[in-house]
Amino acid sequence: MDQRPVIHLVDDDAIERFAARSMLSGCGAELREDGNAAEFLDRYRPMPCECVVLDLRLPGMDGLELQRRLRERELLPPIVFVSAYAEVPLAVEAIRGGADEFLSKPFTSAQLFQTVSRALS
Numbered sequence: 504m505d506q507r508p509v510i511h512l513v514d515d516d517a518i519e520r521f522a523a524r525s526m527l528s529g530c531g532a533e534l535r536e537d538g539n540a541a542e543f544l545d546r547y548r549p550m551p552c553e554c555v556v557l558d559l560r561l562p563g564m565d566g567l568e569l570q571r572r573l574r575e576r577e578l579l580p581p582i583v584f585v586s587a588y589a590e591v592p593l594a595v596e597a598i599r600g601g602a603d604e605f606l607s608k609p610f611t612s613a614q615l616f617q618t619v620s621r622a623l624s
Contacts, residue, residue: 508532508623509550513543513569514558514585519608523556523585526612527619540564549578554603554622556615559586559593567593570600581622585610 510532514520520536527534537543540561559566566584573579584597587608594605603622606614 506551508552508554510534510619510623511543511547511553511555511557511580512536513538513540513555513561513566515539515561516558519558519585523615526615530616530619532619532623540566540569544569544572547573547578549580552623554581554583554619556583556585556619559584559597560588567596567600570597570602574601583615583618583622 508531510527510530512520512523512534514523515538517538524534524536537546541564544564557566557569561569564572570582579601582602584594584602584605585608586593586605597605604618606618
């Protein structure tokens with residue numbers, strides 16, 4: 504039996520998670536949500552086909568720190584960073600750290616859908 508892809512939405516803003524969930528509702532993937540990086544890290548179990556849509560700025564552990572901790576554990580899910588504050592040095596750090604993409608908020612449904620589809624493939 505084929506397993507559905509999993510998209511992890513990690514954002515402290517419930518409205519942003521709702522918007523992303525709405526944008527990705529037709530993609531056929533299972534959507535899992537976490538409101539902060541520590542919660543995600545505690546619950547995360549690698550899946551064969553997955554990606555993480557990760558807000559850059561999170562309370563406590565930020566997105567870049569979560570990316571570093573996953574790398575230290577040799578867990579390398581595809582990561583799509585999203586941020587309303589797309590400072591170039593942070594975007595460069597995210598990409599150098601192995602992120603698949605960096606999207607600036609606001610983005611369109613099509614942009615998110617295409618980016619996540621590429622990350623899942």
